[in-house]
Amino acid sequence: MHGYGIMKAVEESSGGRVTIELGSLYRMIARMMSTGLITEAENGADAPHAGKTRRNYRITSLGLDVARAEARRLQDALRVAGDLLTDGEAGT
Numbered sequence: 001m002h003g004y005g006i007m008k009a010v011e012e013s014s015g016g017r018v019t020i021e022l023g024s025l026y027r028m029i030a031r032m033m034s035t036g037l038i039t040e041a042e043n044g045a046d047a048p049h050a051g052k053t054r055r056n057y058r059i060t061s062l063g064l065d066v067a068r069a070e071a072r073r074l075q076d077a078l079r080v081a082g083d084l085l086t087d088g089e090a091g092t
Contacts, residue, residue: 002054003029029057037063 001009006029007020020028032038041058059067 002056004054006057032063033057036060037066 003022003025007022007025011019029038033040038057038059041056043054043056
């Protein structure tokens, strides 16, 4: 996907609860490229916008590994939070 497409996909998939400013998005893209989490992909079927070439990005194997590890970390954090909430209800 290209940057604007990523921004819109995040917004849509979160039901509008998560929005990313374009400037922040491109800083994140640059950081992820420099750390090898994503790479520039060949342009797909997206036509250029107003004479500008869109850069498409794809996740790397390292990026997938990092994303999976982060998902596990977040699941663990939610489990701990749920346990604390359940324990807190019992103590009231």
